[in-house]
Structure formats: C-alpha cells, structure tokens
Amino acid sequence: MNDFAGPPFVRVAAPSSSAIRTKKRDGKMNYVAPCMVLLALLGFQRAEAASFKDPTSFVATLKQGGQELTYESTPGDFQGSGKDDVAVLVHFTGAAQRGYQLAILGRNQVNAFDLLEISKFGDSSNGIDAKIAGSKGGSLFISIESPAGYWGTYQFKFLGHAMTLIGSEIHLSSCQSGQELCKSVDTSTNFLTGEVVFHRKMIGGAGDKSSWSKEKLNLTHCVLSNFDFSPYYCVQDVDTGHGMLDALMRGEK
Numbered sequence: 001m002n003d004f005a006g007p008p009f010v011r012v013a014a015p016s017s018s019a020i021r022t023k024k025r026d027g028k029m030n031y032v033a034p035c036m037v038l039l040a041l042l043g044f045q046r047a048e049a050a051s052f053k054d055p056t057s058f059v060a061t062l063k064q065g066g067q068e069l070t071y072e073s074t075p076g077d078f079q080g081s082g083k084d085d086v087a088v089l090v091h092f093t094g095a096a097q098r099g100y101q102l103a104i105l106g107r108n109q110v111n112a113f114d115l116l117e118i119s120k121f122g123d124s125s126n127g128i129d130a131k132i133a134g135s136k137g138g139s140l141f142i143s144i145e146s147p148a149g150y151w152g153t154y155q156f157k158f159l160g161h162a163m164t165l166i167g168s169e170i171h172l173s174s175c176q177s178g179q180e181l182c183k184s185v186d187t188s189t190n191f192l193t194g195e196v197v198f199h200r201k202m203i204g205g206a207g208d209k210s211s212w213s214k215e216k217l218n219l220t221h222c223v224l225s226n227f228d229f230s231p232y233y234c235v236q237d238v239d240t241g242h243g244m245l246d247a248l249m250r251g252e253k
Contacts, residue, residue, distance in 0.1 A: 050115035055086045055105060058113065068094040076135030078116075078158055083107045085116075087140050089132050091124070099123045100130045100229055102142065104163055117163045122229025130229055139166070149173045150231045156224050163224035166191050170231050172250055180204040185251045191234065194219050200251060215240050 052058040055073045062069060070091045075084035086105045092098055100122045105113035122130065126148070133141035133153055140163070145151040152170035156163045168191075173184035181204040188197040194217045202209040222234035231249070238245035243252070 051108065052105065052113045052115070054113065055088050058088060058103070058105060058115070059090065062090065067092055072132055074132045074135050074140075076140060077138055078104060078135070078140060078163065079106050080138055080158065081107070086113060087132060087135065089130060089142070091130070097123075098125050100128075102224065102227065104140075104224070117224050119224050119227040119229075122227075128229060144229055144231070146231075152231055154227070154233070156227075159221070164191075165222045165224070165227070165234050168234075170249060172231065174251070183251050185249055187249045189219070189235065191219050191221065196245070198248065215245075217245070 052061065055071075059069070059071050070093060071088055073086050073088045075086055077083065078085045078087070085107050088103045088105060090101050090103065092100070100119075102117075102119040103115060104117035106116040108114050122128065124130070127146055129145045131143050133143040135141065139155050139157045141153055141155055143151070143153045150170065150172045152168060154165060155167035157166050158164070159166070168187075168189045170187045170189075171184065172187075173182060175182040181202070183203070184201045186199040186201075188199075189195075196215040196217060196219075198213045198215075200209075200211045200213075217238060217240060219238065220234060227233055232246040235245045235249065240248060
C-alpha cells in the first residue's frame with residue numbers, strides 16, 4: 001500500500017504504556033483489555049467473554065445468528081505489544097439489512113484474540129463500498145467509496161484506551177446537471193494537530209480553476225466505537241468561523 005506520510009496521515013508514537021498496560025507479578029507489562037463486552041452486531045446482542053481462537057472463529061460466531069456476511073481482515077500491531085492483532089471488516093449482505101462493521105481483535109497472552117473495539121453499523125444500501133486499505137506502524141487504514149461522488153481513507157490508531165481517528169483524506173465531487181461544470185474538494189485532516197487542508201477544483205464553465213487553503217481548528221478526538229462510515233464522521237458541527245467544516249468539504253460557502 002502507499003506510504004501515507006504527510007497530512008493527514010501521521011506517524012505517532014505508540015500509546016503511553018501507563019495508559020494501557022499494567023505490570024503482572026513477574027514484572028512484565030500486560031495490555032489491559034475488557035474481559036466482558038456487549039457483542040452487538042446488527043440484530044443479535046449478547047454479553048459474553050469475547051475471546052476467540054482466531055478471526056475465523058469470530059466470524060463463525062456472528063454467523064450463528066443467521067447473518068449473511070462476508071469479511072476481510074488484516075494483521076497489525078495495534079496495541080503496541082510487538083505481536084500482531086487483527087482488524088476484521090464485516091460486510092452484512094442479507095436482504096433485510098446491508099452494511100459494514102469493523103472490529104479490532106487483540107492478541108492476548110494465550111495467543112487467542114479478545115474483542116477490543118467495534119464500530120457502529122454503516123449502511124451500505126446506498127452503494128457505499130468499504131475496504132481495509134492496510135495497516136502500518138500501528139495504524140489501521142479504512143477506505144470508503146460511494147457512487148454519490150465521494151471516496152476517502154480514514155486512519156485509526158490506539159491512543160490511550162481507545163482506537164482513535166487521527167487522520168482522514170476525503171474527496172467529494174459533483175457536476176451540475178445539463179452543464180459541463182464539475183467541482184470537487186479534497187480535504188486532508190490531521191486530527192492530532194487540528195490542521196485541515198482543502199484543495200478545490202472547478203472544471204468547465206469559464207475555465208478550470210484550482211485553489212488551496214488551510215484551517216487550524218480545535219477538533220474532537222473521535223473513537224472507532226462511534227465510527228459510522230460517513231464521509232463527515234468527526235467533522236459535523238465544527239464551526240470554522242466562516243462556515244461549518246462539513247459544508248466547506250462539500251464546496252459550500
């Protein structure tokens with residue numbers, strides 16, 4: 001995959017050990033993961049000790065509820081323990097409800113996997129296509145594409161106790177019906193520094209135009225457990241002082 005090195009894709013240090021690790025009696029560091037979780041994927045909910053032999057057994061557990069689904073996964077040292085954890089993107093394909101959910105399975109001390117994080121459900125009935133774009137340096141990259149004219153990539157990394165959105169690159173475009181005039185906005189957001197870079201293009205009409213601008217904002221730290229696969233995730237209700245951030249991403253004034 002590409003080496004995302006600049007805004008918004010940033011290299012950050014591993015999470016603070018004091019925030020996510022405790023010492024065992026033998027003095028070694030141990031990642032503290034929740035032992036009891038609410039497994040809530042679509043229609044069936046049950047609290048259980050969510051530990052799995054491997055990602056395949058995790059998916060098999062979901063299928064016990066009668067769900068029609070496919071999945072893809074990628075390894076990555078998301079906990080910063082030196083061992084590969086696994087991110088699993090589940091695509092529910094049944095007629096009743098179609099969509100995606102993302103789960104982070106953390107490798108534990110007995111080499112099994114605990115369910116550490118799970119996203120919200122993202123509806124795919126409108127044609128949204130989500131994929132795992134890869135992992136690097138403890139970060140997980142999720143790409144999304146829609147026939148409505150947007151695509152983008154989100155970068156998540158464990159900060160403290162939670163998998164947190166630290167960067168995104170979103171492309172939104174539209175063409176006026178009956179006219180050879182199209183506009184697009186590419187937005188790169190670094191959620192750690194608050195830097196947002198816009199690249200606006202206008203093609204057709206009186207001539208092609210291109211412009212760049214930058215904002216420095218106080219952005220919320222959004223976690224994967226609230227991720228809903230929206231192009232405006234974590235940027236809604238952000239006032240830049242001269243327009244709402246999601247409106248600027250759409251090219252609106």
